[in-house]
Amino acid sequence: MDELLPSKEYSDWLSKNRDKRGTPEYETVAKAAMEAYRLERQASPTARFGMGAGDVSLGIAQMIPRAAEFVTSGAGYFPNPVSETFGKGREFFESKLQEREREYEAGRQLRGEAEQTDVARMIGTAFNPAAPAVAKAVPLATSTIGRIGTGAAAGGASGLMQPVTTPEGLQNYGSQKAIQAATGAATGAVLQPTLGLAIEKLTPKIANFLAKQGPRLASLLRGGEAPQAPADFTAQARQAVDDTLAEINATPDTFGANQYEGLVRQVEESLRTGKPLNVAAAARQRDFERLGMQPTLGQLTRDPRQYAMERNLSQVQEIGDPLLQRLQQQSGTLQQRLGQFAEGADLDQVAGVNLGVRLRQLDQQLRGQVSDLYQQARASTGRTVEVPTGGFASDMGKIMQDYRGRIPPAIVARLNEYGFLGPKQTKVFDLGEADDFIQLINQYFGDDNAANSALRAIRKSVQTAIEKAPVPDAFATARLAAAQRFKLQEKLPALEEAISNPRGDESLVRRFVINGNSKDVTELANFLRTNSPDIYQQLKAQVGQHIQRAAFGENVTGDKAVTAEGLARAIRQLGGREKLKAFFSDEELLDLEAASRVAGYMVSPPAFAPVNYSGSGAALFNLAQQVPTIGDRATLMRNLVRPVIQQRQVTQALNAQPGMPAQPSSDAVRRAAILATMSGAGNVPPR
Numbered sequence: 001m002d003e004l005l006p007s008k009e010y011s012d013w014l015s016k017n018r019d020k021r022g023t024p025e026y027e028t029v030a031k032a033a034m035e036a037y038r039l040e041r042q043a044s045p046t047a048r049f050g051m052g053a054g055d056v057s058l059g060i061a062q063m064i065p066r067a068a069e070f071v072t073s074g075a076g077y078f079p080n081p082v083s084e085t086f087g088k089g090r091e092f093f094e095s096k097l098q099e100r101e102r103e104y105e106a107g108r109q110l111r112g113e114a115e116q117t118d119v120a121r122m123i124g125t126a127f128n129p130a131a132p133a134v135a136k137a138v139p140l141a142t143s144t145i146g147r148i149g150t151g152a153a154a155g156g157a158s159g160l161m162q163p164v165t166t167p168e169g170l171q172n173y174g175s176q177k178a179i180q181a182a183t184g185a186a187t188g189a190v191l192q193p194t195l196g197l198a199i200e201k202l203t204p205k206i207a208n209f210l211a212k213q214g215p216r217l218a219s220l221l222r223g224g225e226a227p228q229a230p231a232d233f234t235a236q237a238r239q240a241v242d243d244t245l246a247e248i249n250a251t252p253d254t255f256g257a258n259q260y261e262g263l264v265r266q267v268e269e270s271l272r273t274g275k276p277l278n279v280a281a282a283a284r285q286r287d288f289e290r291l292g293m294q295p296t297l298g299q300l301t302r303d304p305r306q307y308a309m310e311r312n313l314s315q316v317q318e319i320g321d322p323l324l325q326r327l328q329q330q331s332g333t334l335q336q337r338l339g340q341f342a343e344g345a346d347l348d349q350v351a352g353v354n355l356g357v358r359l360r361q362l363d364q365q366l367r368g369q370v371s372d373l374y375q376q377a378r379a380s381t382g383r384t385v386e387v388p389t390g391g392f393a394s395d396m397g398k399i400m401q402d403y404r405g406r407i408p409p410a411i412v413a414r415l416n417e418y419g420f421l422g423p424k425q426t427k428v429f430d431l432g433e434a435d436d437f438i439q440l441i442n443q444y445f446g447d448d449n450a451a452n453s454a455l456r457a458i459r460k461s462v463q464t465a466i467e468k469a470p471v472p473d474a475f476a477t478a479r480l481a482a483a484q485r486f487k488l489q490e491k492l493p494a495l496e497e498a499i500s501n502p503r504g505d506e507s508l509v510r511r512f513v514i515n516g517n518s519k520d521v522t523e524l525a526n527f528l529r530t531n532s533p534d535i536y537q538q539l540k541a542q543v544g545q546h547i548q549r550a551a552f553g554e555n556v557t558g559d560k561a562v563t564a565e566g567l568a569r570a571i572r573q574l575g576g577r578e579k580l581k582a583f584f585s586d587e588e589l590l591d592l593e594a595a596s597r598v599a600g601y602m603v604s605p606p607a608f609a610p611v612n613y614s615g616s617g618a619a620l621f622n623l624a625q626q627v628p629t630i631g632d633r634a635t636l637m638r639n640l641v642r643p644v645i646q647q648r649q650v651t652q653a654l655n656a657q658p659g660m661p662a663q664p665s666s667d668a669v670r671r672a673a674i675l676a677t678m679s680g681a682g683n684v685p686p687r
Contacts, residue, residue: 043107052121281658304609341544356505373478403454525582
């Protein structure tokens with residue numbers, strides 16, 4: 001594609017042609033869409049404001065190598081290696097300025113704003129750090145003649161500080177600077193008397209009016225109705241927070257009641273005062289605060305360019321060190337918070353064996369209690385209770401037919417011993433005999449799935465016969481205890497498996513806790529919490545270890561970056577809150593859910609974020625500092641640009657706030673006339 005189209009046109013095409021994904025045509029359009037989107041974002045009002053704010057600094061930075069080259073070369077008559085170094089540095093810097101201006105114009109063209117006056121860039125000029133200094137240096141005047149002089153001085157200074165970017169202007173730099181200064185002075189001389197008088201007269205009245213009507217006007221400017229009652233603010237705030245939580249994949253329950261109400265109050269205050277607030281950024285900030293972590297601006301706003309700038313800048317030595325440290329601190333804190341859930345975890349195989357052993361011990365305790373109750377009943381009555389076998393014998397005939405040849409010989413022999421496989425029963429089958437038969441069945445579970453199914457069917461039939469046996473009152477308690485034991489095995493699949501197949505203990509945790517359904521896991525957790533607290537805590541640690549591994553892998557070195565998708569997937573596959581609440585408290589669940597969202601904020605880039613994952617740009621810049629011929633130029637450029645642009649970007653990223661900048665001070669208002677003049681008169685288009 002020779003000429004880019006607006007990104008929306010590409011997006012529409014991509015949406016309609018999803019079936020072409022993976023084809024060269026689709027990839028070409030996708031790349032064009034990303035480039036168009038990047039340029040459009042670069043020409044957004046906010047970006048143009050920032051561009052204007054940087055123009056003055058870049059203009060000053062442009063003057064320095066030119067002046068150094070001019071002086072060291074004797075006004076160009078005695079070129080030498082030193083002046084050539086400054087010259088090459090100037091050429092490099094000015095090529096970047098030209099590239100910046102070309103992308104700016106291309107972005108405005110894509111947005112359909114190429115022919116419009118760039119008010120945002122003009123205003124940005126007044127907010128450059130150098131602008132207040134110039135305004136402060138110019139004495140305030142009260143007379144018309146004084147205002148003309150003040151305006152001319154301020155406008156001329158601002159015009160002089162604008163960068164020169166066109167090839168013609170660079171060829172005639174001195175002349176172009178003179179034109180810029182003269183144009184700025186002339187415009188400032190005209191604007192300053194008018195603007196100065198207007199601001200001086202209107203500022204007190206405007207300030208008084210805004211103090212009374214600010215919230216109302218702010219609401220109207222947002223397109224809503226003027227607030228009528230406090231309840232309106234509360235309802236609007238709750239709706240805004242609910243919508244925002246859905247946007248960040250949270251709910252009031254997973255966000256936390258205290259955090260939810262706090263965010264509602266924050267949004268309500270914003271509505272009352274008319275102060276803008278990025279609600280989604282404020283919600284993300286509360287997630288970071290819950291975990292005791294400090295965010296970056298890009299992580300809060302999820303702005304693609306801001307996020308990419310932070311990640312790319314963190315790869316640059318010295319300049320990006322504070323950002324890199326912040327990212328490393330975040331990763332360390334997240335590892336520590338998730339590691340708390342896995343504290344004390346054994347190897348999963350060891351935990352499985354210990355779980356199986358304990359479950360069998362608990363079942364044996366229950367069996368012993370049932371046996372004691374039977375013994376007491378027999379001692380008090382002097383008799384035993386025979387188990388009715390009519391239904392049992394019928395079941396055995398069907399089971400033998402369905403599983404012919406798969407039932408262990410010892411079980412077949414025991415059935416024949418009682419005559420269950422013949423025409424009639426040949427031996428008394430009482431409650432004690434029935435319990436012994438169940439224990440024999442349990443000994444023959446193994447790796448043959450068909451045989452195991454047959455054994456379960458036989459055991460279930462025996463248990464049913466015991467539960468239905470008519471017994472005297474003396475045996476009622478014993479039979480009830482036996483029935484409760486059988487029901488517990490049915491309710492806890494892990495218990496039934498531990499009894500039936502001790503050789504499968506190593507996989508018990510994986511099969512019945514990690515991959516178990518929510519209902520069964522909750523039942524098991526409740527049983528162990530009461531009957532075996534140490535095993536319950538170990539299972540909790542096993543779940544935590546599973547989550548930690550999903551987030552960081554084995555993490556042999558202890559400093560691996562989090563995998564946000566793996567963490568979120570593990571929580572979802574574990575069954576979410578319904579299953580996790582079997583082991584974790586409400587506060588622990590909120591921490592875990594916040595950690596999952598924060599991991600996404602940290603490492604999942606927003607769509608179209610131009611992150612340089614290869615690190616090639618940073619590597620070239622770092623290498624340039626090592627090579628003498630290039631390093632000198634790079635050092636010069638870094639010293640010129642870094643304090644103004646990159647250091648400010650790092651500071652802004654680290655001082656992440658979801659709101660807008662503070663209102664200007666009263667001292668700034670006093671010089672509003674000069675600043676206004678500089679933004680209008682001084683912002684001479686770069687040449």
